[in-house]
Amino acid sequence: MKQSPFGGRRPTPGRARALFRTSVAAAGLALVGSALAPVTATVAAPTATASASNSASAKGCRQPAPQQPGTSELRTVASGGLSRTYQLHLPADYTPRRDWPVVLAFHGRGNTGVGTEEFSGLSNLPAIVAYPNGVIGTGDGDRQAWQGAPYAAAGVDDVAFTGDLIDELQATLCVDSRRVYATGKSNGAGFTGLLACRMADRIAAIAPVAGAFYPGTGENCRPSRPVPVIDFHGTGDVTIPYAGDTERGLPAIPDWTAAWADRNDCRTRPHTRTIEPDITITSYTGCDRGADVRHVAITDGGHTWPGADSYSGGGYVTGTIEAHEVMWQFLRQHRTPRSAGR
Numbered sequence: 137m138k139q140s141p142f143g144g145r146r147p148t149p150g151r152a153r154a155l156f157r158t159s160v161a162a163a164g165l166a167l168v169g170s171a172l173a174p175v176t177a178t179v180a181a182p183t184a185t186a187s188a189s190n191s192a193s194a195k196g197c198r199q200p201a202p203q204q205p206g207t208s209e210l211r212t213v214a215s216g217g218l219s220r221t222y223q224l225h226l227p228a229d230y231t232p233r234r235d236w237p238v239v240l241a242f243h244g245r246g247n248t249g250v251g252t253e254e255f256s257g258l259s260n261l262p263a264i265v266a267y268p269n270g271v272i273g274t275g276d277g278d279r280q281a282w283q284g285a286p287y288a289a290a291g292v293d294d295v296a297f298t299g300d301l302i303d304e305l306q307a308t309l310c311v312d313s314r315r316v317y318a319t320g321k322s323n324g325a326g327f328t329g330l331l332a333c334r335m336a337d338r339i340a341a342i343a344p345v346a347g348a349f350y351p352g353t354g355e356n357c358r359p360s361r362p363v364p365v366i367d368f369h370g371t372g373d374v375t376i377p378y379a380g381d382t383e384r385g386l387p388a389i390p391d392w393t394a395a396w397a398d399r400n401d402c403r404t405r406p407h408t409r410t411i412e413p414d415i416t417i418t419s420y421t422g423c424d425r426g427a428d429v430r431h432v433a434i435t436d437g438g439h440t441w442p443g444a445d446s447y448s449g450g451g452y453v454t455g456t457i458e459a460h461e462v463m464w465q466f467l468r469q470h471r472t473p474r475s476a477g478r
Contacts (some may be wrong), residue, residue, distance in 0.1 A: 244325075256441055282327035295334050314474070345369075358391070
């Protein structure tokens with residue numbers, strides 16, 4: 137597939153038609169249209185220097201790149217008495233002379249950071265992308281998993297690990313500490329919900345895909361600030377059903393997004409539009425501190441990553457949108473408050 141000058145794939149004909157239609161739609165659809173625009177040169181460039189209040193990030197801005205820009209390498213960080221690993225991708229034009237946003241991408245149960253990088257397209261973004269690896273949990277086989285799920289490894293604090301990983305990135309790279317975002321697939325997507333609950337001071341916004349939102353990912357959720365959310369889920373997902381699964385404590389996905397809209401004190405009724413035969417977007421706006429909530433439903437979509445070119449799970453994979461492009465147009469708008477930076 138041909139590459140655009142900015143690293144993203146060229147829109148498919150279906151996506152091109154959707155972009156055209158949204159560009160000429162009424163003003164009320166402007167928000168939806170912006171979500172579907174591909175990553176282009178209009179993406180906000182990283183700021184000139186790291187925040188003066190972030191000494192770790194300032195230190196990272198004085199360091200040479202730990203690997204060749206444009207490459208991905210497996211790296212390690214100590215956390216909770218364990219040696220944890222993560223796949224690190226630097227954008228091709230990375231330079232320590234300006235600070236960069238960070239995307240943390242958490243794999244699904246039994247997958248890896250490398251596998252998630254392969255199908256997600258996230259390494260095409262103008263950002264540092266870290267793909268952490270979970271610890272082998274319980275249940276069938278030796279499968280890596282994340283905190284909050286019933287099959288997660290006992291005693292492993294993945295929230296603390298995420299904080300240690302952010303610290304490591306800030307110490308070794310030129311990072312914008314106010315623009316750290318979290319995404320993930322399935323179990324990893326559910327974990328981003330836990331991060332939003334417990335690390336709202338460090339995670340600017342989240343973008344779960346096919347999220348497994350077990351009770352452990354959201355119980356007693358009292359974030360220190362409203363957290364913007366864009367969620368993707370297929371209505372035909374049989375692994376994590378769109379309508380929920382009471383036996384496993386999984387909520388219906390529309391209920392989960394509505395709960396975040398309530399948590400963020402969104403003051404308007406949700407606005408729903410079908411912009412392609414298989415894509416319906418529900419938006420909650422008027423939220424406290426601009427922390428809007430958006431849900432992208434893929435009609436008949438499976439337990440998959442929208443736009444994936446390689447295997448990402450069972451079921452139908454839409455080619456109408458590319459999840460990494462849509463989420464970036466949403467995520468890039470948000471920052472943690474200055475007082476929350478470290």
